[in-house]
Amino acid sequence: MPPDQPTVVIAGVGRFGALHARVWTEAGARIVGMCDVDPDRVGAVAARFAVQEKDTLLPRLLDRVRPDAVIVATDEASHAELAITALEAGCHVFVEKPLALSSDDAWRIHATAGSVGRQVVVGQISRFAAPYARMQRSVEQGRVGRLCALRLRRDFSRSWYLAFGERVHPVWESCIHDIDLAIAFVNEPVSRVMAIQSRAASEAAPSVVSALLEFEGGVSATVESAWLLPESAPQTLAGALELSGAIAAEMEALGLEGVLRQRLLGDNLVEWTNAGSFVPDLSLWPDDDGVVGGALRREVDYALDVFRGRRAPDRIPLHQVCWAVATAEAVVESLHHNKAVHLTRDPRDIEVSS
Missing domain, CATH: 3.40.50.720 (NAD(P)-binding Rossmann-like Domain)
Incomplete structure (x- = not known):
């Protein structure tokens, strides 16, 4: 290139x-x-x-x-x-x-x-959001000791679910972010999945998904997502992406020697105007003086460096993404059968437990 x-x-x-x-x-x-x-x-x-x-x-x-x-x-x-x-x-x-x-x-x-x-x-843009990246470095540097568990939650505006919730299963739209983050932190494939759901908003697709992931080395992760934030929730997306709505995400990393916690939606900058309440996005794709910055720009810069051969594909190894796809597939399978799903070492083989 x-x-x-x-x-x-x-x-x-x-x-x-x-x-x-x-x-x-x-x-x-x-x-x-x-x-x-x-x-x-x-x-x-x-x-x-x-x-x-x-x-x-x-x-x-x-x-x-x-x-x-x-x-x-x-x-x-x-x-x-x-x-x-x-x-x-x-x-x-x-x-x-x-x-x-x-x-x-x-x-x-x-x-x-x-x-x-x-x-x-x-x-997988969340890997480039500064809070998640800092948390991952802290875990890799051993600041929390042996990693035991992860808790991840991501909620979205209900209007988005009503607009395209039936296009693809919500696991692929929302949970995939946090499944990928969990795999990035643990750097192992998931061995077992158990998931439950609620279809309160529509029978066409689940509006709430809760999944428990067990990794091969024993680390556990909970992944939760709901498409139920009301229109009155503070707007978080404006500017670079023309999409009105809110994303509220949280993550915890629990180790034997410490705990890390972060919120994607914070109150460090709040705008109250006659048009409504806004918590401007300063992490994913902020419009900085006419140029898109944040995680999206870092992601694109990374991709260009990989394509040019200037760096190894180490931030998003493709095999980890394949593990994440296999895990999301297992979550959907678990929801469908209401049973635990075991993934073998080769995540292309999925077996539903009795």
Whole structure:
């Protein structure tokens, strides 16, 4: 990949894909193509970023344009096939979370990347949020002694659930963040999962999920997510991402010699105006004087360094992401059968316990 201005194609230019176009451009990449299933949308976003090449199909676009990397920001069900298409075309790939909706597909991407000698970076943005990154370093440095347990909670506005909660199982939309964080902290695959749910908001999909994860070395983690925050909750997303709503997340790491605690939503900066109550996002993708910063920019800078060969893919190892996909798959399986699910050492094999 050229060190000066790498070329990228954006696959999927919805709300988050358009944000990626902005951030990758600000980070020094050149957008040479865009594709989206909606021809009107891709035309409008391409015009905004002065991109000439556009299409509704990625393979057809890659026949005309050979970028250094492809950013996959489409709907979740299409991630695996588009990632493999891009890899087989000789491109590095950045995939928004989740990497795939099955462990078989996740490991297929892993194998393809290895066979073609290209890198895959997955947009598990929480790894780049400063509080989580600091906590992980503290655990790795032994500041809490032997790690015993993790507690993770992430809640979202109910309006988001009503808008797209039926598009994909909420485990893939919300719990995958905290499953991935738990795996990053422990650096082991999960061996057993037990999960329960509530469908109080709609029978179409669970609005509350609680999962207990057991790692091979004995560490336990609780992952909880609810899509029930009311409209009156303080707005946390504004500016760089045009999405009104709230994310309230907390994490604890418990060791034999200490405990670490953090909240993604804090009250260090609060805005009370006639328009409502706001707790501006200063962690994920803040708009800093016209430039997107925070975790998203750090994530993109990391991906560019990996693609350029300037650093190893050590912040988001692809095998850990595959473990996370297998764990999320097991959580969904546990919810479906209302039983514990055991994962073997090879997380592509899942067995539901009796």
